[in-house]
Amino acid sequence: MQVYLNTFGTYLHIKDDMFEVKIPVKDGEPIKKTLAAHKVSSFVLATSASLSTDAVRLALYNNIDIIFARSDGYPLGRVWHSKLGSTTKIRKQQLQASINEEGVKATKNWISEKMTNQLEFIKDLKKHRPQMAEYLDDKIERIQNLVISVGKLEGKTVQDFAETIRGLEGTAGRLYFETINYVLPQSYQFNGRSSRPAKDSFNAFLNYAYGVLYTRTEKALILAGLDPYVGYLHRDDYNQKSMVFDFIEPFRIFVEVPVFRLFTAKKVNKAHIDEITNGVTLNKEGKELLIKALNEYLEEDAIRYKNRNQTRANIIQQEAHSYANQLIEKTKDTSETLYL
Template sequence: MKLNLTTYGFYLSKSGNRFVIKADGKKDEISVDKVEQIVVTTKGVITTDAINLAVENNIDFIMLNNYGKPLGRFWHSKFGSISTIRKKQLELENTYLGFELVKDWISTKMNNQKKLLKKFSNGESLNNSTISKMNNYVQKINEMEYNYKNIKEERDKIQNLEANVSRMYFKTLSELLPEEYRFECRSRNPAKDYFNCLLNYGYGILYGQIERSCIIAGLDPYIGILHRDNYNRTALVYDMIEPYRYYVDKTVFELCIENKINNEFFDELKAEEKSKNGYYLNKEGKQLLISKYNEIMDKKIKYDGKNTRIEDTILKDCHKVSNKILKYI
C-alpha cells in the first residue's frame, strides 16, 4: 500500500516494526510489510526512526510540494545509477538507439492521446480533421530516419510535432468535458482552472514514480535525450514520462464526468501580479485525486503476455531501457 500523509500537522513515528501515524486526533499503526511507498504532501513531523525504518526496508519515501512536484526523497544507499549505464547514457543523445527511444516515447504518447479522445467521445463524432492530423503527425515521427549529422534538427522536429498534437489534443479534450470544467489552454504552476490544477498535481505524482523506477533500474534520471538541453534537473524523467501521461489525463477526466469535483477541493492563489493568480489542491482535493489515480494504476493490463499492474509496467519499461543501453552502446 501507499501511505499518503495529507493531513496538516501529522506525526509519523515508529514502534517496533510498525509505522505510527497521528493526525486529527486519531492514531493508526501499519506494519512495515504492508507499505511500499510513503508520500508526504503537507507539513508535519517525521522522526528519524521512521525514516530509518523506511530506508532499511527499501520503502520509497518522497515529499511533494503544493503542486505535486517531488521536492526530495530518501533512498537506501544501495540504490543509484550503475556507473557503466551512466557512462553509456552520456553517449546516448546522438546515437541511433537514443533517437529510436525518443520516437517510441512520443509516438506512444500521441497514440494514447487519440485513444483517450475516442474513449470519452461517448459516441459523439470527433472532429475527423483533428484525428486525421494526429494520425499524420504520428506517421511523420515513425517515418523519420536517424541521421547523425542532423540529429539535433531531427529532435527539434519531433518536439514541434509533439507540441502541435498536444494543442489539438487539449483543445478537443476540453470540448468533451462538462462545461464547468472546460479550459482555454494548458496552464501550469499556478493552474488557471480546476482541470489543469488536478492535471498538474497528477503529473507531479507521476514524475516521482518515473524517477523512482529510473533509479531502481540503474538509470541516472538527470541524463536525458530529448530534454537534455532544456532542463537542468531530472531530464530523463521528462523524456520517459510521456507515454504514461495518459493515465493522469484519464484519472482527471473521469473525476470530472463522475461529478466528484467541487469548489472546496481548491484553494485560490492571489498574487500581486495577476499572471501569478491561480489554484492549487488542498487536503481534500489531494486525497480524492490520489485515491482515484491509485485505483487506475492498480488495474492490470497485458504486458509481455502477462497480466501486470499498470504501475509495475513503468519499472519494467525502465529495466528494458537500461538493458538496451548496456547492450547496444
C-alpha cells in the same frame, strides 16, 4: 502502496517494528494507523508533518523512499538509500546513447507512444459520443498524421530533429487537450493548458497528477539503474532531470484518464480548490480526491503486458528495467505498445 501524509501535524514513527501514523483530530484523540513496512513503497509528505529517525531508518532498510512534495505535487526532495539501482554500465551506455542513434530511436518511440495513447483515448471517447463523431474524426486524422511524421524523422542524434519533434508533439498536445475540453461538461471547460499556477480546476488536478507520476517515474528510473539527469530530448539545464521528462511521456495517459473521469463524473466542485494569486490550487480535500482516484487506476490489474495482467504502476517500473537492459544489450528490443 504510496502513503500520503496530507494532514497538518501528522507524525510518523515506529511502534513494535511497524510504522505508526498519528493523525491529529481537533478536540479529540489522534487517529492512529499502523502499517507494515513490506506493504509501503513510499511516503509522500505533502504538508507540515514530522517523522522520527527510527521511521527514516526503517524506511531505508526496506527500500522505502520518503518524498517531500511541493504544493503542486512535484518532489522537492527525497530521503532514500545511497545505493545505485544497478550496474554503472547502464549509466555509461545512457551517456553514449544521448549522442548517438540509440537516443534517436528511444526518443521517437516515446513520443510516438505518447501521441498514440492520446489518439486511442480520443477513439475511445468517440465510441460513447456519436453526436461528436465529425469533430473527433477530424482530431483523430490530424494526430494520426503527426504520428506518421514522427516516424519519418531521421538523424544521427536527437538534436538533428529536436525542434521538429517538439513542434509535432506540441501540436498533438494542443489538439488532444482541445478535444478533452470539447467533451467535458460545460462547467468544467478550460482555455488551454496552464501551470504554475493553474488557471482552472481541470488544470490544477492535472498538474498535481503529473507531479505524482513524475515522482513514480523518477523512482522507477533509479531502481533500474538509469540516471534521471541524462536525457535525450529535454534540455540539459541546471539541475534538470531530463530523463524523467523524456521517459514519462508514454505514461502521461495513466493519470490523464482518471483526472478526466473525475470531471466527467462531476465529482469535482469548488470545495476542492483554493484561489491563489493569478490562479487556483488543490486544497487538502482536492488532493485526497485525486490521490484516491490515481492510486486505484495505477494499481488495478487492468493491462495485459508480457502475457500477464499487470498494474500500470508495475508497467512503468518494468519498462524502465527493459530499457536499461537494452542499453547494456542484455535484451534486444523489449519495447511494447501501451494499451489503455
